[in-house]
Amino acid sequence: MAFSSSLFLVYFLPAFLIILLLLNRKYKNYWILFASIAFYAWGAPMFVIVLLASVLVDFYLLRWMSIKEGETRQLLFWVSLVLNLGLLLYFKYMNFFIEQLDILFGHFGANPSPWIKIALPLGISFITFQKLAYTLDVYKRQFTPFEKLEQYAMYILMFPQLLSGPIVRPKEIALQISDRRVNENIDDRLTGFLRFAIGLGKKVLIADVLGEQVNVIFAMNSLQLSSGLAWIGAIAYTFQIYFDFSGYTDMAIGIARMMGFRLPENFNSPYVSGSITEFWKRWHITLGSWFRDYIFLPLAYSTSRKLPKDGSCPKKNIWEYGPIRLFT
Numbered sequence: 001m002a003f004s005s006s007l008f009l010v011y012f013l014p015a016f017l018i019i020l021l022l023l024n025r026k027y028k029n030y031w032i033l034f035a036s037i038a039f040y041a042w043g044a045p046m047f048v049i050v051l052l053a054s055v056l057v058d059f060y061l062l063r064w065m066s067i068k069e070g071e072t073r074q075l076l077f078w079v080s081l082v083l084n085l086g087l088l089l090y091f092k093y094m095n096f097f098i099e100q101l102d103i104l105f106g107h108f109g110a111n112p113s114p115w116i117k118i119a120l121p122l123g124i125s126f127i128t129f130q131k132l133a134y135t136l137d138v139y140k141r142q143f144t145p146f147e148k149l150e151q152y153a154m155y156i157l158m159f160p161q162l163l164s165g166p167i168v169r170p171k172e173i174a175l176q177i178s179d180r181r182v183n184e185n186i187d188d189r190l191t192g193f194l195r196f197a198i199g200l201g202k203k204v205l206i207a208d209v210l211g212e213q214v215n216v217i218f219a220m221n222s223l224q225l226s227s228g229l230a231w232i233g234a235i236a237y238t239f240q241i242y243f244d245f246s247g248y249t250d251m252a253i254g255i256a257r258m259m260g261f262r263l264p265e266n267f268n269s270p271y272v273s274g275s276i277t278e279f280w281k282r283w284h285i286t287l288g289s290w291f292r293d294y295i296f297l298p299l300a301y302s303t304s305r306k307l308p309k310d311g312s313c314p315k316k317n318i319w320e321y322g323p324i325r326l327f328t
Contacts (some may be wrong), residue, residue: 001042003251004203008215012039017258031179032259033150036159040122043163043178047091047121051157054087058131059152062138063145073139080135088128091121123163129290130156134170136294143170151177166250166266167286173261180260192257199250207244210236245284 001008005094016035023031041048046218058080065076095117102110134155137143146152154177155170176183217225217233225233249267256263 001039003255004200004208007218009200013255019293020259025181027223029150029154032158033154036154036157036162039159039163040157044119046073046119050087051121051127052153053308054083054131055150055153055156057083058135059146059149062135066145077135077139080298081132084131084135088124091124126161126163126165126167127156129167129287133167133290133294137170143174146174146177152268153317158256158261160252160259160261161263164245164252165284166252166264166285167290168263174266178262183257183262188256188260190253193257194254195257196251196254197248199252199254202243202247202250204247207240207242207247210243214240220315 061080065073138145148152214237246267254265264286266286268282273279273282
């Protein structure tokens with residue numbers, strides 16, 4: 001269910017916001033969770049059961065891990081890590097893996113495998129990143145696990161950021177899940193509505209219009225395509241993806257603001273960047289910071305503290321340090 005679709009704009013969003021406004025405060029989280037599951041089930045009805053099962057297992061697994069020490073704690077950490085990364089790899093890359101095996105064995109006369117292609121679930125990458133952020137923060141004792149299952153489920157499944165981000169850290173939203181009265185006021189709702197309207201305009205009036213022309217140009221035969229038209233298509237595509245992602249980000253943050261949540265900014269005019277480094281800091285900000293904080297910095301720190309003080313190169317292979325030491 002796209003944010004720009006008639007179903008979402010005319011039926012889902014108005015009904016959701018009206019009921020949310022009328023509900024007693026203690027029932028609001030349950031309504032948000034129910035609406036988020038319904039929103040996801042509309043686009044991925046088969047995968048929603050797998051997603052809910054993984055959320056349930058992760059919640060109790062990580063609560064158990066938080067009270068354990070030593071090898072048991074590490075084992076539970078790896079179980080959660082393998083579970084989440086395994087789902088991502090299976091749904092995202094299994095089709096590619098089977099296709100390559102068919103090509104390889106086809107050279108030896110083997111018939112293609114009777115493999116039914118797996119549909120890629122919506123937003124699985126962003127869901128996995130948020131679950132891994134929770135796992136790593138709990139393991140490193142930087143975050144105390146949620147006490148209630150519905151709180152963790154809301155953190156993972158809240159529909160504004162479910163499909164394409166922004167990626168939210170647990171400590172950024174935990175207090176808002178338990179109590180967001182400070183953000184539930186007319187100013188925040190109007191600000192959120194304006195932000196959503198601006199994002200919708202970017203998506204419908206600019207990105208989609210450019211996308212139609214890009215499709216026409218890219219579908220042309222190479223003999224029909226002049227250099228000038230090719231440049232027009234390339235530039236139009238550049239601005240299409242810009243306004244598509246920028247518009248989605250505005251809509252996601254705007255909807256969340258109307259609900260009483262303040263999500264982190266995720267897009268900051270990347271095309272005015274003066275370098276590639278600055279570009280990636282401005283484009284999908286939360287994804288870049290996720291890789292920086294959970295992959296690059298732990299890897300750099302783990303490597304640097306193993307280097308000899310005299311600066312000489314160690315004889316050991318870096319992989320001998322073990323991935324688990326990145327987080328300890």
